[in-house]
Amino acid sequence: MINARKKIVKEKGATPTALEEEVAKALFDIEVSPSSDIKADLKDVHISGAREIEVGKSGSAVVIHVPFRVWKIVKKIQGRLVRELEKKFNRRHIVLVANRTILDKNFKRKGLKVRPRSRTLTAVHEAILEDVVGPTEIVGKRTRISVDGTKILKVLLDPKDKDKENIESKLACFSAVYSKLTNKQAVFMF
Numbered sequence: 001m002i003n004a005r006k007k008i009v010k011e012k013g014a015t016p017t018a019l020e021e022e023v024a025k026a027l028f029d030i031e032v033s034p035s036s037d038i039k040a041d042l043k044d045v046h047i048s049g050a051r052e053i054e055v056g057k058s059g060s061a062v063v064i065h066v067p068f069r070v071w072k073i074v075k076k077i078q079g080r081l082v083r084e085l086e087k088k089f090n091r092r093h094i095v096l097v098a099n100r101t102i103l104d105k106n107f108k109r110k111g112l113k114v115r116p117r118s119r120t121l122t123a124v125h126e127a128i129l130e131d132v133v134g135p136t137e138i139v140g141k142r143t144r145i146s147v148d149g150t151k152i153l154k155v156l157l158d159p160k161d162k163d164k165e166n167i168e169s170k171l172a173c174f175s176a177v178y179s180k181l182t183n184k185q186a187v188f189m190f
Helices: 018-032 068-076 078-088 121-132 164-182
Strands: 049-054 060-066 092-098 138-145 151-157 185-189
Touching: 018 049, 018 060, 018 078, 049 164, 060 068, 060 164, 068 078, 068 092, 078 092, 092 121, 092 164, 121 164, 164 185
Parallel strands: 060 092, 151 185
Antiparallel strands: 049 060, 138 151
16 A cells, blocks of 8 residues: 555645545556556556546546646556546546646736736636546537526537447536536537
8 A cells, every 4th residue: 555655646744535545556556467558657647636526327437636747648548547447446437637727817926927828717627628528539619608698518529439438428427527627517429
């Protein structure tokens, strides 16, 4: 368990939850297994948090937060890593999301001269949307505003990935996770 603890990087003084330790142990097991093809890439990967989100009737999803510095490595192996983790966590969907910082309009108080576009609320929510859908790609987006003023984001995913990796069964999961992370309603379709 001590080696698996190295896979969790938390804020100073914060202790990892049971779910975070379970995810870290699963990552460590994948890394040390001799048959794993993503073994070399997982060496530098660690997590900063994990939480479970209920997804209606289909069960639950585990959202794993990864530090932004290692997101580039995780992005390359995301499909294979999700598949391996879903084997370890049976009956639960796995969603990998990078930790991103949102700077408000009072960023000058924090000592910054300009606010990078990647730190705006809109840019961070767009990036979270890309992260949530995982190895598939977004080919189109529509914002539907109903008569009562509620906004629903319709996200069109790449039809080539429809048959691959049972993505179709994860559409409700993607919607619930995105709603929980950003408080925005989204509907995913092919």
